Amino acid sequence: MKRRQILKTLTLAVSAALVGSVPQQVFAQAKTVKVGVLHSLSGTMAISETVLKDVALMAFDEINAKGGVMGYKIEPVVVDPASNWPLFAEKARQLLTQDKVAATFGCWTSVSRKSVLPVYEELNGLLFYPVQYEGEELSKNVFYTGAAPNQQAIPAVEYLMSKEGGGAKRWVLLGTDYVYPRTTNKILRAFLKSKGVDEKDIDEVYTPFGHSDYQTIVANIKKFAAGGKTAVVSTINGDSNVPFYKELGNQGLKATDVPVVAFSVGEEELRGVDTKPLVGHLAAWNYFMSLKNPVNDAFKAKWAAYAKAKKLPGADKPLTNDPMEATYIGIYMWKQAVEKAKTFDVDPVIAAVGGQTFAAPSGFTAMMDAKNHHLHKPVFIGEVKADGQFNVVWKSKGPIKAQPWSPYIPGNDVKKDEPDGKSKV
Amino acid sequence: MSVFKHCCLMLLMAVAASAWTGASVAADAPAPAAPAVAPAAAAIAHEQLIKLVSGDGDEKLAVINALVVSGDPLAGRLLKALAEGQLQAAGSRAVIVVDDKVVDAITAEALPALAADHEEPIINNRLRREIDGALATLDLVSPLRAARLKAARALAEGADEAMQPLVAKALATEQDPEVHGLLEEIAAGMALRSDDRTVRLAAIAKLGEAGGANAKKLLLPLTVKSPDGTWTETDDMLRAAAGRSLRLIDGRLAWGERMGLLFAGISLGSVLLIAALGLAITYGLMGVINMAHGELIMIGAYATYVMQSFFKVHLSSYFDWYPLLAVPFSFIVAAAVGMVLERLVIRFLYGRPLETLLATWGISLVLIQVVRTLFGAQNVTVENPAFMSGGVSLLTNLVLPWNRIVIIVFAFVVLGSVALVLTRTRMGLFVRAVTQNRSMASCVGVATARIDTWAFGLGCGIAGLAGCALSQIGNVGPELGQGYIVDSFMVVVLGGVGQLAGTVYAAMGLGFANKLLEAWSGAVLAKIAVLIFIIVFIQRRPQGMFALKGRALDA
Numbered sequence: 006m007k008r009r010q011i012l013k014t015l016t017l018a019v020s021a022a023l024v025g026s027v028p029q030q031v032f033a034q035a036k037t038v039k040v041g042v043l044h045s046l047s048g049t050m051a052i053s054e055t056v057l058k059d060v061a062l063m064a065f066d067e068i069n070a071k072g073g074v075m076g077y078k079i080e081p082v083v084v085d086p087a088s089n090w091p092l093f094a095e096k097a098r099q100l101l102t103q104d105k106v107a108a109t110f111g112c113w114t115s116v117s118r119k120s121v122l123p124v125y126e127e128l129n130g131l132l133f134y135p136v137q138y139e140g141e142e143l144s145k146n147v148f149y150t151g152a153a154p155n156q157q158a159i160p161a162v163e164y165l166m167s168k169e170g171g172g173a174k175r176w177v178l179l180g181t182d183y184v185y186p187r188t189t190n191k192i193l194r195a196f197l198k199s200k201g202v203d204e205k206d207i208d209e210v211y212t213p214f215g216h217s218d219y220q221t222i223v224a225n226i227k228k229f230a231a232g233g234k235t236a237v238v239s240t241i242n243g244d245s246n247v248p249f250y251k252e253l254g255n256q257g258l259k260a261t262d263v264p265v266v267a268f269s270v271g272e273e274e275l276r277g278v279d280t281k282p283l284v285g286h287l288a289a290w291n292y293f294m295s296l297k298n299p300v301n302d303a304f305k306a307k308w309a310a311y312a313k314a315k316k317l318p319g320a321d322k323p324l325t326n327d328p329m330e331a332t333y334i335g336i337y338m339w340k341q342a343v344e345k346a347k348t349f350d351v352d353p354v355i356a357a358v359g360g361q362t363f364a365a366p367s368g369f370t371a372m373m374d375a376k377n378h379h380l381h382k383p384v385f386i387g388e389v390k391a392d393g394q395f396n397v398v399w400k401s402k403g404p405i406k407a408q409p410w411s412p413y414i415p416g417n418d419v420k421k422d423e424p425d426g427k428s429k430v
Numbered sequence: 431m432s433v434f435k436h437c438c439l440m441l442l443m444a445v446a447a448s449a450w451t452g453a454s455v456a457a458d459a460p461a462p463a464a465p466a467v468a469p470a471a472a473a474i475a476h477e478q479l480i481k482l483v484s485g486d487g488d489e490k491l492a493v494i495n496a497l498v499v500s501g502d503p504l505a506g507r508l509l510k511a512l513a514e515g516q517l518q519a520a521g522s523r524a525v526i527v528v529d530d531k532v533v534d535a536i537t538a539e540a541l542p543a544l545a546a547d548h549e550e551p552i553i554n555n556r557l558r559r560e561i562d563g564a565l566a567t568l569d570l571v572s573p574l575r576a577a578r579l580k581a582a583r584a585l586a587e588g589a590d591e592a593m594q595p596l597v598a599k600a601l602a603t604e605q606d607p608e609v610h611g612l613l614e615e616i617a618a619g620m621a622l623r624s625d626d627r628t629v630r631l632a633a634i635a636k637l638g639e640a641g642g643a644n645a646k647k648l649l650l651p652l653t654v655k656s657p658d659g660t661w662t663e664t665d666d667m668l669r670a671a672a673g674r675s676l677r678l679i680d681g682r683l684a685w686g687e688r689m690g691l692l693f694a695g696i697s698l699g700s701v702l703l704i705a706a707l708g709l710a711i712t713y714g715l716m717g718v719i720n721m722a723h724g725e726l727i728m729i730g731a732y733a734t735y736v737m738q739s740f741f742k743v744h745l746s747s748y749f750d751w752y753p754l755l756a757v758p759f760s761f762i763v764a765a766a767v768g769m770v771l772e773r774l775v776i777r778f779l780y781g782r783p784l785e786t787l788l789a790t791w792g793i794s795l796v797l798i799q800v801v802r803t804l805f806g807a808q809n810v811t812v813e814n815p816a817f818m819s820g821g822v823s824l825l826t827n828l829v830l831p832w833n834r835i836v837i838i839v840f841a842f843v844v845l846g847s848v849a850l851v852l853t854r855t856r857m858g859l860f861v862r863a864v865t866q867n868r869s870m871a872s873c874v875g876v877a878t879a880r881i882d883t884w885a886f887g888l889g890c891g892i893a894g895l896a897g898c899a900l901s902q903i904g905n906v907g908p909e910l911g912q913g914y915i916v917d918s919f920m921v922v923v924l925g926g927v928g929q930l931a932g933t934v935y936a937a938m939g940l941g942f943a944n945k946l947l948e949a950w951s952g953a954v955l956a957k958i959a960v961l962i963f964i965i966v967f968i969q970r971r972p973q974g975m976f977a978l979k980g981r982a983l984d985a
Contacts, residue, residue, distance in 0.1 A: 049909065051807045169487050171555055182954050212953040215913050217904045218701070220694035220834075221948045227827060228687060231643035232650060244809055244905045251903065255821050255831030261559035279813045285555050318806035388554060398554040 036073075037080040038349055040065065041100035043111025043121070043132075048088025052243065053328070054113045056273060057135060058083060060329040061110050063311040064336040074340050075347070082106055090120045097121040101128045107349040108133065108339050110332055115139060115185050122147065131351050133335035135328045137268065137290075139188035140409045141417075145424040146351075148338070148358055149379045150331040152291050153407035154192050158238070160384045161266045161289035162193060164399050165236040166200065171264055173236035175206040177226050180240035182211040189240055189268070195413035206233070216245050219252040227256065230263050237265040246270050247278050254282025260388070261285060271326040275393040276319065283389045290327040291367060291382040293395045298368035304333070305366075330366050334380065337363050338373055369404050376423035379407030474502055479524030479535055482512055483551040491560050498564045499596065506568050508535060512551060513561045519549040567593045570600040575609070582612035583823075586644060594620045615640050619648050631671055638675025642826025646679050686828040691949055697834040699941025700841035701900065703934060705914045706921035707841075707848060708893030710933040712768075714922050715865045716885055718776055719783050721790040723918055724911025725797040726890045729767055730760035730897025731906045732801060735810050750815040753898070760898040761891040767797075768890020772883050780882075794911070802908045809907035818902060833902045840899050844892060849930060851888070861885045865928075920964055926974030935975060 042061050044054040065079040073079060082104045086093040093112065100106045101124065108131040112118045115138050125132050125146040137152040164170040176197055180186025190209055197207055208229055210222060229235055241249055246267065253265065266287040272294050275283075294305065305325055312320040342357035343349055358373050365371040369383045381404035387395025410417040474497065481489050497505040511517040511526045517535060518527050524535040532541040553561075562584060569581035578600075585597070597620065601613045614636060621633035634652075637645040652663040652672040663669045705727060712720045737756040741749050771793060779786045814833055821831040852858035860881045863871040872878045900910070921940060925932030940960060947956035968974075 047807075052809070052907075055807065169554060169556055210952060213957050216953060217913060218694075218698055218944075220697060221691070221945055222953065224687065224690045224694070225949070227643070228683070231646045231683065231827070233647060244907065247809070247905045248903060251833075252831070255819065255829070255833060257821060257823065257829045261555050261562060264555050276808060276811075278809075279811055282819070285558055287555075319808065396552065398552055 036077045038074060038077040039080050039082050039104050039106045041097075041104065041106035041109035041111065042081055042083045043086060043093065043096060043100065043109050044113065045088040045117075046083075046085040049243065050088040050113055050117075053273060056324075056326075057110075057113070057328055057332050059312070059315070059317055060308065060325075060332050061336060063308065064333050066311070067307070068336070068340060074343050077349075086117070090114075090116050093117045094120045094124050097124045097130070097132075098128070101125070101130045107131070107343075107351075108354070110135065110335060112136070113328070116183070118142075118147075119184075129351050131339075131354060133332075133339060135331035135335055137327070139185045139192075140407075140411050141188060141414070143378060143409050143422075143424045145355065145378075147378065148335065148373065149407070149409070150335040150338075151328065152382060152384075153379055153409050154189060154411050155408040156291060156382050156384055156405050157268055157289050158189050158193055159196055160399075160401060160405075161268070161287070161386055162196065162236075162238060164289075164386050165238075165264065165266060165287075169399070171236065172234055173264075174202070174233045175229060175235040176202065176208070177229055177235060177237045178207065178209045178240075179222065179226075179237055180211055181214055181216070181242040181245065183214070183242070186211065186240035186242070190238075192411045192413045193238060199413065212241070212245065214242070214245075217248045219249045220256075222249075223252045223256050223258060226263060227258060230258075235263050237263060239265050239267040240269060241267065242269055243274070246274060250278065250283045250286065253286075259285070260287075266386070271328075272324040272393065272395070273326045275389070276322075276324060278393070280389055280393045281391055284391050286389050287386055287398075288389070288395060289384065289386045290395075291384060292325075292327045292330040292365070293385055293387050293397060294325045295387070295390075295394045296366070296368055296385070296397065298366075300364055300368060301366040303366075304330070325366070331380075334363050334365050334371050372404065374406060377407060377409060378424060379409055380404075381406050474500065474504055474508070474536055476522060476524050476536065479508065479517065480519045480522065482508075483517060483519040483524065484549050487554075487556060490557055494557075494560050494564050495593075498567055498593070504536065506565065509561050509565055509568075511535070513553065513558065513565075515551060515553060517551060563593065567596050570596065570613075571603075575606055578604070578606070578609050579612075582609050582616065585616050586612050586642070611640060615645070619645065622648055622652075627665065627668070630668060634668065634671045634675050638671075638678040641675075641679055643683065646676060646683070649676050649679070682825070683827050686825040689825070690828050691945055693828075693830055693834075695942035695945040696838060696938070697941070698945055699938035700838040701903070702917055702921050702941055703937035704837070704841040704844060704896045704899050705893075706918040706925075706933055706937055707845060707930075708889045708891070708896060709918045709922050710925070710930055711848070711889035711892065712886055713919070714925075714927050714929065714933065715861065716882065716889070717783075717865070717927075718780075718886070719787045719790065720776075720889075721787060721915065722771070722794040722797060722911075723893055724913070724915035725794045726764045726768060726893035726911070727897040727900065727914055728801065728906075728908065728911040729797065730764045730894030731812070731901040731910055732805060732810070732897070733760035733763040733894060734898045734901045735805075735812050735906055738812055750817060753815060757895065757898055760894040762894075764894025764897065765887040765891030768893075769883050769887040771890075772886040776886065777879065777882060794915075798908045798911075805908070807908060809905045812901040812906050814902055837899050837903065840895075844895055845930075845934065848888075848892060852930070857881070857884060861888075923968065924964055924974055926976040929974070929976045932974055932976035 042058050044058045045051050046055055046058060062081055062083075065081050068074060069078045082100060084096040084100060086096045097109065100109055110133045112121060112132070112134050113136050118134055118138070121132065122144060124130070126144060130146055132147045133150055134147055135150050137157050138149070140153045165173045178190040178193060180190060194207055194209070198204070210225070212222070226235070226237060239246070239249070246269070264285065264287055266289060268289060270288050271290060305323070308325050308329075309323040312323045338358055338361045339354070341361050341363070342354050346353035346357040348354070359375040359378075360373060362370050362372045367383055367385070372381045374381060383404050384401040385397050386399040387397045390396050410420045410422065412418060478493050478496070481493050485493070494509065497508065508517065516526050516528055518525055520532075525532050525541060526535050530543065532543060533539065534541060566581040566584040569577045570585070572578050572581070585593075594617075597613060597616050601610070601617055604610045604613055618633040618636035619641075621629050624630055624633070634649065637649060649672045653669055653676060654662060656662045661669060663672070708726065709720065709723045712718050712723065734756040737759050738752050741752040775789055775793065776786065779789055818833040818836055821829040822835070823829050852861065860871070860876050861884070863876055864878050864881045864885070868878055897910070900914070904910070921933055921936045924940065925934070925936030943963070944956055944960055947959050951959070
């Protein structure tokens with residue numbers, strides 16, 4: 006009996022405390038709008054996605070400090086889909102039906118995006134997706150603030166073909182075995198062929214997830230490179246990159262002989278890597294932390310201060326990267342669109358996002374295309390420096406319009422460059 | 431490079447090279463050079479160096495070549511500074527910046543700190559390659575044999591044709607046979623473009639005799655057809671000679687590839703061996719299905735990381751020696767964790783495999799989360815000590831990485847020690863006695879409970895050693911162990927439970943099979959094929975390759 010009594014009292018106390026605290030919050034900020042953050046905070050993708058959650062919260066704080074969106078304070082709802090693709094769909098449904106969020110910022114891998122897509126279309130939600138991806142998708146309910154293949158992969162390959170980039174004649178397309186590398190390589194293969202590269206001068210190699218023994222692959226690259234000036238296009242995912250680059254260094258394959266350009270390796274991924282053997286290898290992104298311009302300086306300073314104030318892991322060496330920039334742009338574009346539409350309702354906001362501009366940390370003004378839900382972004386190609394930062398060796402003349410339907414995949418020429426209300430996938 | 435520019439450069443270099451032969455380099459060199467092309471042969475001028483910083487790619491290359499052939503003693507220092515990004519432009523003056531200290535690039539006179547508008551050079555791969563080549567060319571005439579050999583090796587990988595006069599010069603004076611051979615090869619590569627047919631024929635033959643992968647790259651264009659169907663090389667005799675030489679080179683390269691494959695197999699085998707060795711004791715001998723084995727490997731890797739960080743902060747001058755302490759430290763930490771687990775959890779579950787499996791799996795999740803809380807979810811950097819970076823070059827296309835060689839040796843040393851402990855020590859005797867017949871061992875006075883703890887600790891400690899080794903070739907993160915647990919069980923089960931020898935054969939066998947299949951069918955298919963093979967093998971022979979005979983292990 007006694008135990009039950011204690012339990013009762015405890016329960017009462019706790020619920021009283023909860024009841025006491027909740028209304029206080031509500032009364033303190035009378036007008037709030039809920040916004041979802043859907044990033045894996047545990048599991049394999051936590052390494053990359055955790056910082057996106059943090060940068061989103063930073064942006065919300067910043068907006069709230071300046072009076073919120075149309076006078077409404079943003080109230081973030083952070084959920085953890087735990088790198089589990091079906092869980093992404095469940096959490097998305099929860100955000101839309103229970104929390105009734107006005108917009109969601111989230112997802113990293115293409116497979117997670119594909120799994121939440123039907124939910125957002127069914128419930129007419131609004132998702133901002135901040136990561137470079139393979140294209141071949143266009144949904145009315147999604148805005149893509151990362152790069153499409155023509156804003157990352159194609160310029161990188163063109164650079165390697167140029168004299169400055171080394172004039173590569175033979176190509177190794179190396180990737181992890183899943184949808185993003187397979188599709189990207191399909192596009193690249195068609196692109197290379199259109200540039201007159203012979204079938205026998207392209208080698209496509211895939212490894213399983215988490216592959217860690219790259220001896221044979223590096224030896225094969227060496228053998229392949231004996232047939233002419235070779236470049237490697239790597240879509241290797243996540244931390245498999247570390248053993249790959251280590252093996253490259255140890256087997257004496259230097260960036261000056263066989264440059265490797267990677268699409269999934271950024272500042273954050275290089276954090277856990279000894280970068281000395283990697284110097285000179287390349288990455289293509291729409292933003293690098295090392296870019297020198299006032300907007301980026303301010304962005305980096307804000308992030309460093311935020312990371313320190315919140316005692317985030319790695320705050321002693323705060324890093325910014327491309328998907329963080331894309332998240333930040335997405336949040337501000339949503340804010341501007343809401344203010345233009347003068348409502349949080351999804352359909353007017355979607356109509357208002359097109360054509361929004363934002364002075365991005367890349368130093369250029371990013372613009373959301375009026376129709377195709379993708380950003381016009383500049384492209385940068387950087388070489389890894391010994392300190393894990395990138396030295397920009399090439400940049401596009403200005404922002405480039407995204408082509409979600411790559412012209413190098415047959416059948417795409419008839420597809421319309423705007424969503425028709427439902428996904429075409 | 432345009433023909434005209436090329437000719438000018440060649441002319442200039444010929445002049446400069448001839449000037450170089452004179453005893454006093456600086457005094458009489460500049461006079462004959464055409465000043466309009468490049469004033470390089472005179473003193474190095476600031477305008478030139480500014481071009482290195484802010485010129486376009488071709489301009490930079492021209493200046494680098496001019497610097498090299500100028501023979502100016504400053505050239506080496508300037509090129510090194512350029513490669514490091516230290517050469518910068520402040521207005522019309524080129525400066526070298528090292529740790530915020532600014533000196534004039536030519537006079538080395540100290541200057542005040544830079545204004546904000548200074549320009550830093552953009553060094554891309556093309557430029558870096560040229561700088562490396564230029565530095566190597568400068569080293570060709572170094573008085574030190576080692577420096578000359580290194581330079582010649584670097585140039586044999588691919589040399590700029592603009593350096594031909596300097597190579598010819600070095601060839602004429604070189605005494606050392608090894609360096610001389612390499613120089614001949616380099617010169618032959620350059621002579622391929624000569625106008626003289628006999629010179630070209632001799633060059634092709636020479637490359638066939640001695641050349642490696644780079645020679646193949648040079649010869650290949652002679653033997654292929656251009657897109658319109660005509661031979662790119664019109665001379666039949668030359669083409670045939672190039673074909674012969676290519677076959678010779680291919681034969682040599684094939685040997686390198688075979689040896690490389692062999693080495694890769696041994697290397698993967700040794701990684702599997704060291705990862706599975708601890709499990710061969712905890713599961714193989716003691717029968718504990720230890721799903722937390724991978725996490726003990728991970729703990730060993732983190733112990734290595736801690737030791738490495740300690741050295742970096744407190745003993746940075748002895749950094750290369752950190753493995754000496756990291757090896758015992760990772761063993762002790764993992765063994766301690768293992769013994770605590772045995773005392774608190776596993777000992778209550780002996781003889782109940784299913785519960786052990788679930789409990790140890792739970793432990794593995796707890797350990798992952800603990801490490802994540804302590805060190806963060808992100809991977810940590812474990813730097814190789816200097817002697818484990820790079821590799822030893824055996825053939826032109828065969829480089830054996832030091833870290834893999836070290837791990838192969840380490841795996842077999844650990845294997846030997848474990849075998850010694852198990853067969854030659856009192857504790858090993860007790861362990862074998864307890865695992866083979868617990869009640870009888872107990873009857874004759876062996877403290878079985880304590881022996882269980884020690885044996886489990888030994889197995890876990892060896893897992894820790896594996897972590898220490900694996901930190902040198904892969905990632906160190908909380909999920910490190912997950913990648914190795916399946917492989918470890920595969921090796922132990924395939925080798926036969928209860929057998930150290932079986933583990934060795936299984937690890938080596940799987941290593942070779944994986945690498946052979948990978949070379950033949952790609953990494954994804956190789957992995958699938960190996961797994962299918964194991965499933966079939968275990969079905970045909972559930973006891974593994976080597977099983978203990980008799981009743982010994984039935985208990």
